Amino acid sequence: MKELFPVTVKSNNEIAENAFLLKFRRNFTFTAGQVISITLLKNEESRLYSIASGEKHEEIWILYTIKTDGVLTPQLAKAKAGDTIYISKPFGNFICKEERAVWIATGTGIAPFASMFFSGQYHNKKLIQGNRSKQGLYFYEHIKEQMSENYLPCCSREPADGCFTGRVTQYIGENGIPDPGIPYYLCGSAEMVVDVRDLLIKKGVPFQNIQAEIFF
Numbered sequence: 001m002k003e004l005f006p007v008t009v010k011s012n013n014e015i016a017e018n019a020f021l022l023k024f025r026r027n028f029t030f031t032a033g034q035v036i037s038i039t040l041l042k043n044e045e046s047r048l049y050s051i052a053s054g055e056k057h058e059e060i061w062i063l064y065t066i067k068t069d070g071v072l073t074p075q076l077a078k079a080k081a082g083d084t085i086y087i088s089k090p091f092g093n094f095i096c097k098e099e100r101a102v103w104i105a106t107g108t109g110i111a112p113f114a115s116m117f118f119s120g121q122y123h124n125k126k127l128i129q130g131n132r133s134k135q136g137l138y139f140y141e142h143i144k145e146q147m148s149e150n151y152l153p154c155c156s157r158e159p160a161d162g163c164f165t166g167r168v169t170q171y172i173g174e175n176g177i178p179d180p181g182i183p184y185y186l187c188g189s190a191e192m193v194v195d196v197r198d199l200l201i202k203k204g205v206p207f208q209n210i211q212a213e214i215f216f
């Protein structure tokens with residue numbers, strides 16, 4: 001079990017239906033794409049979360065959704081400014097620095113890419129982000145402003161201004177991929193990662209060029 005450290009919650013706001021952004025002061029360094037473990041009580045089983053804030057931000061941001069029958073998230077959503085939570089040191093190697101690459105995310109799977117984005121690593125990237133509705137395209141405004149035509153938002157359940165209507169797999173199926181020779185980074189549910197990976201392989205991307213982080 002990883003060693004856990006107390007931190008004080010700065011804020012924990014619902015930023016979209018069922019989705020929260022937890023913030024606390026950063027007192028460690030990390031590499032964009034890494035995760036931390038979080039628990040409310042030191043001896044309870046912890047859960048993993050990708051850091052969503054930039055490497056130089058003064059705060060650590062954690063983007064999460066409530067799993068109504070889950071152990072941690074319904075309780076975590078009740079945490080208030082001033083409360084103590086416990087976190088591990090950052091770890092993980094879902095890391096993409098300056099290389100040309102494509103990022104593909106659904107739901108809270110945007111978190112590691114948000115961290116890379118807020119760390120300034122977006123200049124030679126394309127980002128395909130999917131969710132059911134536009135309000136689930138977390139960080140939409142920030143990303144759109146900086147990445148413009150390299151940002152490809154997709155809404156699967158309803159048409160939305162500036163977004164492709166359909167799943168990320170449909171977007172890729174209809175629009176193709178920029179270059180099968182560059183790395184592809186996928187983050188989200190197991191179902192999304194498997195479907196997108198199969199599609200990318202069919203389109204000529206070598207298996208070893210596909211890196212995936214699955215939020216199980």
Ligand SMILES: Cc1cc2nc3c(=O)[nH]c(=O)nc-3n(C[C@H](O)[C@H](O)[C@H](O)COP(=O)(O)OP(=O)(O)OC[C@H]3O[C@@H](n4cnc5c(N)ncnc54)[C@H](O)[C@@H]3O)c2cc1C
Nearest residue numbers: 047048049050063064065069070071072073108111215216
């Ligand atoms: C590398 C990594 C990074 C992650 N990053 C994020 C992130 O940035 N944001 C985010 O929101 N989530 C992230 N997750 C997911 C996160 O770790 C938690 O799994 C999630 O928040 C749910 O936690 P919970 O305690 O509320 O639910 P849990 O108690 O873990 O339950 C989750 C679901 O599984 C079901 N379940 C639980 N136990 C069983 C069982 N024995 N059999 C069948 N079903 C079961 C529950 O009913 C529930 O629907 C990440 C996961 C990984 C692996």
